[in-house]
Amino acid sequence: MKGLNNLSPTIKPVKDDYRVAGRAFTVKMPVGDNLVVLKAIREAKQGDVLVIDAKGDTYRAIAGDFIVGMAQTLGINGIIVDGVVRDLEGIKSLNYPVFCKGTTIAASGKAGMGEINVPISCGGTTIHPGDIVVGDIDGVVVIPKQLEEKVLDQSLEKLEKDNERAEKVSGNREEIRKYLDEFISNK
Template structure:
């Protein structure tokens, strides 16, 4: 099922969920071409302590997406290029954080999907506070361990594990409808006018 979400844009998935499970639009990919899909390995940390992030990397199964509730803090980084490099080596699909990272140049060179609020110069401490595989909030969206997370240039959506099959079917159906509309309408002046007239009559 996860593989089937790979070719569906986040915009399409968001539409079939009525926009209810989107992360805040401030959480963006470091590079526009980044995209990913995978199961959530959740991390809850206090501001300024990233030891639980290291624990998550140690416990991750290849393909997992590490989703971090860093309380939106933009002063202290949850990771730099060294930590992100370890996640990549362990087979993690992506890191998504309601917070920031550092070592921007080195991290970009890794070509590993990192979605965050931005960058900083300050590091985090390692006092050992935090939890993994617990329900969290990330970017205003509820995330439970095992939920399917999809990210691309437009942002990040959370697909509740219990509804994944239904959302997949609806997303595939909508994608086909969108592609058909594009084929029939785009580049055709008369078809564009007809389409707009139909929208105005609704």
């Protein structure tokens, strides 16, 4: 994706070793009202990843450990939110991938507004239902559904080239110098 389509680097996993991948099940949530998150958990399919646009709110949580545990039990692959969660110790004990901006103590209300499976903006990136989302300690990237085959092919090519370069250059002073000379002269 050439460094494009990644979410804000402020959205990180609650545990460094968490990884997530799957199809985006999008949630547009009004600030401080998480009833739509419960609807999304009910509607999402096994293997989906809930991607929640909470407008970047860091005051009221989109969910705590109880709601996150329900998503886990129903087979949802993870939760990514442009917002915060609560009950961090409980969420960590679930060993379930949650990516967010941080934590708070304040719970959300349940007035009932919001939408599911509509285009959203999360972490400054547009996400459509069914896009692929992949996240780890470095952040989250979104692969638009219409580009997934092309991105897969290009990713495999890049991985192969990176592995060949590392095999040739790593630990070899002469090859490192050659590589650096060639790289710098091409710029």
